[in-house]
Amino acid sequence: MTSTAARPDDVKSPGSVADPRRTSWPVLVVFLVPALAIYVGLTAYPAFRTIYDSFFTIEGLDATFVGLDNYRALMSDETFWVAVRNTFVWSFIAPVLDVSTGLLLALALYAGVPFARFLRVAWFTPVLLSYVVVAILWMWIYNYDWGILNEVLRAVGLGALASSWLGDPNLALGALIVTHAWKWAGFNMVVCLAAIHSLPREVLEAADLDNCGWGAKLRHVIVPMLRPTLLNLYILAFIGKMKIFDLVWIMTGGGPLWATETVSTYVYKRAFNWNTFDLGYPSAIAAVWFGVVCAAVVILNRVLASKDRLEY
Amino acid sequence: MAFFSMLGARDPGATPLPRLFARGGLALVIGAYTIYTLGPFLWLATMSVRTTGEISLDHYAWPSPFHWEQFRIAWVDSNFATYFWNSTLVVVGAVAVVTLVGAAAAHALARYRFKGNRLIYAVLFSSIIFPPQITLISLYQILVDYNLYNSLLGLTLVYISLQLPLTVYLLEGFFARIPQDLFDAAKMDGYGDIEIFRRIVLPIGMPAIATTLILNFIQLWNEFLFAVVLITDPDKRTLPIGIRAFMGDHFQDIGMIAAGVMISVVPVILAYIFFSEKLIRGMTAGAVK
Amino acid sequence: MRWGRFGCAVAAAALSIGCMGPALAQPAQINMWSNWPDEPAKKDWVSARVKEFEAANPQCAVKLSFIPKADIYTQAKSAVRTGQAPDIFYLEPDQPEFLAGGFLEPLDSYIDLAGLEDWAKPAWTSKGKVYGLPVEAYTVELYYNKDLVKKVGVDVPANFQLTQAQFTDLVKKGVAAGITPISQGVGDRPFPGGLVLYEALLRKLGPEDYGKLLDGTLSYKDPRVIEVMDWVKGLVDAGAYPKSFSTLKLGESHFYFYNTPGSLTFPDPSWFTGRAFAPPESGGMPANFPLGIMQFPAMDGGKCPECKTLAVAGSFVMYSKSKNKDCAGALLKSMATRDNGTKWMEQVSLQTGLASDPSKIKSAHADYFAELNARNKGVKYFFGTPLFHYRAKCAETYTQVMNNAFPAGLISVQDAADKMNAACFKG
Structure with missing residues (x-):
C-alpha cells in the first residue's frame, strides 16, 4: 500500500503504538450499541417470543403449555416436509442461476459492450419492481391462452410445448424459480460489477498482455479474485430463498397440489389462514426453520469460504 | 453472452467470419436478454395509459388514445401524493439510519478484536433468517405498547430493524477487506477511532455502502406486509398499499395498477440512473487497491 | 383509538356533571372497517347507513374505512389481540376463530333481531346469541x-x-x-x-x-x-x-x-x-x-x-373490547331494519340476511332480480x-x-x- 510505504519514518518502533486492532470500550459502545439496541428491541424480543410461543397452544387469549407437542406434530406433518423439499430445491439451485447470470452480465458490461450505460439500467429494472407487480406480470406471461410465452411457442411452431406453466405441478416450481431469477439477476450484476471494478487493474492488464483469452481470464483470474463477493452473493441469495414468500403467495398460493409450497407460505397459512389464532404451531415451524437455515449457512461458509477470511 | 465472447476470443488467429458470427451472436444474446428484462416493464408502461377495458380486449395493443388522465386520477383522486410523501419519509429515514448504524456496527466488528465479537456478529446476522410473517404479531404488540402503532415513526423503526442484519452482513464483509495498513497509518497520524470511521471507512467503503443503500431502499420502498398491518390510518398509508387499493376483491383495475406502479417506480429508476453513474465513477476513480 | 377514549371520557364526564350541553361535548368517535372498496353499490349502501346514523346521533362520530377483505383479516388478526381492532368490522362466517377467541360482542342486546332473516341467524349464532349482522347473503x-x-x-x-x-x-x-x-x-x-x-x-x-x-x-x-x-x-x-x-x-x-x-x-x-x-x-x-x-x-x-346452497357472506361484527359499545351498538341497530334490507337488494341486486320487502324493489336490474327470485322459488x-x-x-x-x-x-x-x-x- 502506497500510504504506508510513504511513511515508514513516522513509525518510531512498531511496539510503541498500541495494537491498532484493539480499542477502548467506550468506542465499541458508540459503534455497537445503536445496532444492538435496535436488535434487542425489535428483533430479538419478537424472535424470543416466537420460540416461547412454540411450546404453547394458543386459543384466543388463553395459552396452554404443551411442551414439545408442536414439534412432534411437525415431524409427522406431510405438508411441512413437502415445503422443506421445495424450499431446499429452490435455495440450493436457484442462487447458482442468479449469481452466474449476474456475473456474466457484469462481465459483458465490463468488457465494454456498446450502450453499456443503457444496458446497466435496463438489466436492473426488474430489481426495482415489487413482488406484487412482478407476480402479476408473470402470471400474464405464463397465461395459457394469451400469455407471451405460449404465444411465442405457438408462433415458432412449438405449440405442442405450450403449457399451463403455473397450473402443472411438474412445471410450477420451475416457473416460479425463473421468475425469481428474472427479478434478482440485475442485483447480482451490480454487485459483481462493483467488485470487478475494484479488482487491481494490473492483474487484469497482465492477463491481457499474456494474451489470455476471456475464458481463461474468467477461470484463472476473475472468478478466483471475486470469490468472496460471489460467495457473499450466493449466501445472500440462499437465505433469501429459504425465506421466500411473496412471489409464491401471490402466484400460486403454494399450489397446485402443494407443488410450490414453501416453508414461509406454510407458516403464513398456519398463522393467518387456518381459522385459528394458534401461534404455537407456526412458531414451532419458524423455530425449526431458523435452526436449519443457521446450520446451513454455517456449513456453507465452512465448506466454501474456509480460506477467504484468512487472506486479508 | 460470455460464451459467445469466449468463442470469439479463444482463437485469436481465426478467420474474421466466425468472429463476426460470434459478435453477431453476442449482440443477439444481449439484445434478447435486454428484451427479456426490459420488455415486461415497457409492456407495463403501455398499460399505464390504457384503461382496464381496453387492456382486457387486447393485452398487447399500442395505447390509443393515451389515457394520461389515469396518472391524474391516481395522484389526485386516489391520494398518491400523500402516499408518495409517506413512503419517501419512511424509506429515506429508515435507509439513512440503518446505513449509519449498520456501518458503525460493521466497522467495529470487522476492525476491532474484542471478546464476543463473533458472537455479536452471529447474533446480528442470524436475525436475517427469521420469517417476518411470524414475528409480525409480537412486533405489533411492541409497537402498541410504545404507542407507535399506526404511526410513520413506528413503521420507520420496524424497517430499520428489518434491514439491519443484511446491512451489517454486507458491510462487515467489505470492511474486513480494507487493508489494515491504512488504519495503522491513520492511527499514527493521530486520527481517533471516530475520525477513522468517518474519514477512512466511509469513503473507502462507498461502493459497498452504495450497494446496501440501493438494496435497502428497493426492498423497503416495495415493502407490503408490515405496511398493511402496522398502518390503518388512510393518511399514513405508503405507496404499496395505495397500489393495492386498485386490486379489488372482484375486479383488478389493471390500468390503474400500472399507472400506480409507474408513479412509484419511475422516480426510483431516475434515482438509480443518477446514483449508479456516481457509484461506478466513484469505484473506478478511487479504487482502494 | 386514544382520542376515541379521551373523547368518550369527556362525553361521559359532561353527562355525569350535567353542566355542559350535549352540543358542546365532543362526539365520541368509533371506528368501522368495511370491505368493498371496489364495489360501488355496496360501498354506497354502507356509506349511506353511516351518514344517516351520524345525522340522527350527533353524540357519535364514525370513522369509516373501506379496506380490501384480505387486508382487513390480516390487520384484524393482529389488532384484536392487543385491543386495537375497530369497534365494528367486516367479517364473514367462514372466519369462526374470532368468535371462538372471544373477540366478538353478542349483538342481542343492541339490535332488534326481528330485523334479521331467520335463516341467516344461524350463521352467526353461538350458544344462543347472535354475533354478526348478516348484510350480504x-x-x-x-x-x-x-x-x-x-x-x-x-x-x-x-x-x-x-x-x-x-x-x-x-x-x-x-x-x-x-x-x-x-x-x-x-x-x-x-x-x-x-x-x-x-x-x-x-x-x-x-x-x-x-x-x-x-x-x-x-x-x-x-x-x-x-x-x-x-x-x-x-x-x-x-x-x-x-x-x-x-x-x-x-x-x-x-x-x-x-x-x-x-x-x-x-x-x-x-x-x-x-x-x-x-x-x-x-x-x-x-x-x-x-x-x-x-x-x-x-x-x-x-x-x-x-336443493341449493345458501350462505351468508359480508357481515358486520362488534369488537368485544370496543371502548364505545353504545355508539357501535346503536349504529348496528340503525342498520338492521327492513327498510335497509330492501335498499340493499334494490341497490346491490343481491340477497341479504337482513329482513326485506322484495315487492317494493324498483331498480334498473329488476328483470335480473325477478329471474333470480324465480330460480329460488x-x-x-x-x-x-x-x-x-x-x-x-x-x-x-x-x-x-x-x-x-x-x-x-x-x-x-x-x-x-x-x-x-x-x-x-x-x-
Whole structure:
C-alpha cells in the first residue's frame, strides 16, 4: 500500500503504538450499541417470543403449555416436509442461476459492450419492481391462452410445448424459480460489477498482455479474485430463498397440489389462514426453520469460504 | 453472452467470419436478454395509459388514445401524493439510519478484536433468517405498547430493524477487506477511532455502502406486509398499499395498477440512473487497491 | 383509538356533571372497517347507513374505512389481540376463530333481531346469541349465455334444470363448437373450482347426507359420491373448463364469460352482480348480454334436485373490547331494519340476511332480480359452502385438491377421494 510505504519514518518502533486492532470500550459502545439496541428491541424480543410461543397452544387469549407437542406434530406433518423439499430445491439451485447470470452480465458490461450505460439500467429494472407487480406480470406471461410465452411457442411452431406453466405441478416450481431469477439477476450484476471494478487493474492488464483469452481470464483470474463477493452473493441469495414468500403467495398460493409450497407460505397459512389464532404451531415451524437455515449457512461458509477470511 | 465472447476470443488467429458470427451472436444474446428484462416493464408502461377495458380486449395493443388522465386520477383522486410523501419519509429515514448504524456496527466488528465479537456478529446476522410473517404479531404488540402503532415513526423503526442484519452482513464483509495498513497509518497520524470511521471507512467503503443503500431502499420502498398491518390510518398509508387499493376483491383495475406502479417506480429508476453513474465513477476513480 | 377514549371520557364526564350541553361535548368517535372498496353499490349502501346514523346521533362520530377483505383479516388478526381492532368490522362466517377467541360482542342486546332473516341467524349464532349482522347473503347459481347455449343446439327446459345427461351433452356440444362450456378459474380464490362438483353432490346426496359429507361423517368413498365425481371427471376430461383454469382469476373468469372469448355457463355465487353490474367501460357485463340463470343439473337418482346452497357472506361484527359499545351498538341497530334490507337488494341486486320487502324493489336490474327470485322459488336450501364447514387441514386440502387439482384434471377420482378422506373423514 502506497500510504504506508510513504511513511515508514513516522513509525518510531512498531511496539510503541498500541495494537491498532484493539480499542477502548467506550468506542465499541458508540459503534455497537445503536445496532444492538435496535436488535434487542425489535428483533430479538419478537424472535424470543416466537420460540416461547412454540411450546404453547394458543386459543384466543388463553395459552396452554404443551411442551414439545408442536414439534412432534411437525415431524409427522406431510405438508411441512413437502415445503422443506421445495424450499431446499429452490435455495440450493436457484442462487447458482442468479449469481452466474449476474456475473456474466457484469462481465459483458465490463468488457465494454456498446450502450453499456443503457444496458446497466435496463438489466436492473426488474430489481426495482415489487413482488406484487412482478407476480402479476408473470402470471400474464405464463397465461395459457394469451400469455407471451405460449404465444411465442405457438408462433415458432412449438405449440405442442405450450403449457399451463403455473397450473402443472411438474412445471410450477420451475416457473416460479425463473421468475425469481428474472427479478434478482440485475442485483447480482451490480454487485459483481462493483467488485470487478475494484479488482487491481494490473492483474487484469497482465492477463491481457499474456494474451489470455476471456475464458481463461474468467477461470484463472476473475472468478478466483471475486470469490468472496460471489460467495457473499450466493449466501445472500440462499437465505433469501429459504425465506421466500411473496412471489409464491401471490402466484400460486403454494399450489397446485402443494407443488410450490414453501416453508414461509406454510407458516403464513398456519398463522393467518387456518381459522385459528394458534401461534404455537407456526412458531414451532419458524423455530425449526431458523435452526436449519443457521446450520446451513454455517456449513456453507465452512465448506466454501474456509480460506477467504484468512487472506486479508 | 460470455460464451459467445469466449468463442470469439479463444482463437485469436481465426478467420474474421466466425468472429463476426460470434459478435453477431453476442449482440443477439444481449439484445434478447435486454428484451427479456426490459420488455415486461415497457409492456407495463403501455398499460399505464390504457384503461382496464381496453387492456382486457387486447393485452398487447399500442395505447390509443393515451389515457394520461389515469396518472391524474391516481395522484389526485386516489391520494398518491400523500402516499408518495409517506413512503419517501419512511424509506429515506429508515435507509439513512440503518446505513449509519449498520456501518458503525460493521466497522467495529470487522476492525476491532474484542471478546464476543463473533458472537455479536452471529447474533446480528442470524436475525436475517427469521420469517417476518411470524414475528409480525409480537412486533405489533411492541409497537402498541410504545404507542407507535399506526404511526410513520413506528413503521420507520420496524424497517430499520428489518434491514439491519443484511446491512451489517454486507458491510462487515467489505470492511474486513480494507487493508489494515491504512488504519495503522491513520492511527499514527493521530486520527481517533471516530475520525477513522468517518474519514477512512466511509469513503473507502462507498461502493459497498452504495450497494446496501440501493438494496435497502428497493426492498423497503416495495415493502407490503408490515405496511398493511402496522398502518390503518388512510393518511399514513405508503405507496404499496395505495397500489393495492386498485386490486379489488372482484375486479383488478389493471390500468390503474400500472399507472400506480409507474408513479412509484419511475422516480426510483431516475434515482438509480443518477446514483449508479456516481457509484461506478466513484469505484473506478478511487479504487482502494 | 386514544382520542376515541379521551373523547368518550369527556362525553361521559359532561353527562355525569350535567353542566355542559350535549352540543358542546365532543362526539365520541368509533371506528368501522368495511370491505368493498371496489364495489360501488355496496360501498354506497354502507356509506349511506353511516351518514344517516351520524345525522340522527350527533353524540357519535364514525370513522369509516373501506379496506380490501384480505387486508382487513390480516390487520384484524393482529389488532384484536392487543385491543386495537375497530369497534365494528367486516367479517364473514367462514372466519369462526374470532368468535371462538372471544373477540366478538353478542349483538342481542343492541339490535332488534326481528330485523334479521331467520335463516341467516344461524350463521352467526353461538350458544344462543347472535354475533354478526348478516348484510350480504347469496345463493350458488349457474349463469349462462342464452344465445350461445341455443347456438350449440341445447334447449333449456321450462323448469330451467338440465338432467345429468343433458348437461354432459351441453358440455360436449360446447367443446365441439370450440366454445368453453364452463368459465371458471381458481387463480385467486380457494373455492370456485368446487362449485359444480359440490352442487352436484348436494343434489345427489340430499341435504342430510351432504351435511354429513361436510361434517366428515360420510366418506368420499361412498358410491354416490364416487359416482358424482366420476361424472365431473368425465366433464373435466371432455374439456369443460378453460385451459387457463389454474391461473384464471375470479375477475378474469367474469370477463371470460361475458366478454372474450365467451363461455356457455358460469357457475358463481349470486354476488356475481358485484362485478357484472359495474359499468361496461370498467369491465362490467355488456348492457345487451343475453344473461340467463339455470339450476345446476339434476343428478340421476338424486335425492334432492330442488336443493341449493345458501350462505351468508359480508357481515358486520362488534369488537368485544370496543371502548364505545353504545355508539357501535346503536349504529348496528340503525342498520338492521327492513327498510335497509330492501335498499340493499334494490341497490346491490343481491340477497341479504337482513329482513326485506322484495315487492317494493324498483331498480334498473329488476328483470335480473325477478329471474333470480324465480330460480329460488320452491327451492330447498342447504346452508353453507364447503369452506364454511371445513377447517384447517381439511379446508386446505379442499382448496388444493377439490378446488384446483381435480377440476384441472391433475388427479384421479380415487386419489382425490383418498386425499379428502385423509384430511376430513372422521371415520
